[in-house]
Amino acid sequence: MQDQHPRAIAPDALPETITSYLKAHHARDTATAVTAFTGDAIVTDDGRTYRGAAEIERWLNRSAGEFTYTIELTGAQQTDATHYIATHHLEGNFPGGTVDLRYRFTLRDNLVAHLVIEP
Secondary structure (H helix, E strand, O other): OOOOOOOOEOHHHHHHHHHHHHHHOOOOOHHHHHHOEEEEEEEEEEOEEEEHHHHHHHHHHHHHHHHHHHHEEEEEEEEOOOEEEEEEEEEEEOOOOOEEEEEEEEEEEEEEEEEEEOO
């Protein structure tokens, strides 16, 4: 039985799918970011859930232009072979101005099947 508690890993130890998604998302490159997801992926962000490539693409486009902010990867964790957490510090013109967010990834077939973004 595998340990279900996340363990810290170096950010550069995150799987390529995750790092590619994060780079594209931060660069507001929606076309590249959406290719990191399975066709039936689910994203939950800010209390809303987006299902499938079309809804995720709309979410990426909306979130790319909603606020201006800086984002820094401050930590990474791995629970098992398919579950990872990337922690980011954001500063910008959104309500509150600063926040630390955990991006919880579930991978399937080397793609993101589920992503939950939460403080």
